Amino acid sequence: MRFDEKQVRRYEAWFQTEPGRIALEREKALLEYLISPWPRRNQRLLEVGCGSGLFLEMFWHTGFDVSGIDPSPPMLAAARQRLGKAADLQVGHAECLPYEDKEFDFVALVTVLEFCDDAQAAIAEAVRVARKGVLIGFLNRRSLYYLTNGKCWPWTDCQGPLRNARWRTWPEVWDAFMAEAGLRPSRARSVLPGPPWSWRDRALCRLLNGILYPPGLGAFAAVRFDLVGEKPLTPIMAWKVEPRAS
Secondary structure: OOOOHHHHHHHHHHOOOHHHHHHHHHHHHHHHHHOOOOOOOOOEEEEEOOOOOHHHHHHHHOOOEEEEEEOOHHHHHHHHHHHHHHEEEEEOEOOEOOOOOOOEEEEEEEOOHHHOOOHHHHHHHHHHHEEEEEEEEEEEOOOHHHHHHHOOOOOOOOOOHHHHOOOEOHHHHHHHHHHHHOOOOOEEEEEOOOOHHHOOOOHHHHHHHOOOEOOOOOOEEEEEEEOOOOOOOOOOOOOOOOOOOO
């Protein structure tokens, strides 16, 4: 999905509202938690579908050398305004990345699969260009947020981007990555368990929204896949005692 200039302004404006600000804070906190084991110095990170650079800016502040790619020129214009020369930005699609194999140390896809024509191809491309790890953030179809803002009810306007998005479930993301890399997730969590009216700066809301939940519960879920240092899925058989020479 390509966002035009009007949609980009609306997207940016939403994060200036109280619910949008709280959501962004909690989503960033979750992503920072998940990538905390990753090294940063001289490590290249590509964000696929970087949009206006809200998360790419976070990755840069945490120490990565960042690049971004997005199919929407207006989104990239907003990202350039936000990041200046700190990021290398290109127009392109998640399903066909213009990069060499293992060109980046890490690859992030944050709320990208929902808008891809072929999500499986996007994951395959992320695995292809990443050397050390892949981070996936997605909108959870089994959340209260989906029921209020994602599901198309007879009395709702079904033309908005969220209602036309392909929301994901935690098992779907797991299975899709397993199909490409054969690896189990290293860690997964979610945030924002309630509907948007609960994304407020009030005591009880802060308490509920400050917790990291299992990946199938919150509105926004994320999972880290480490491509190096993983144990094989089928352990190699080991001798209990050393074999004797015959």
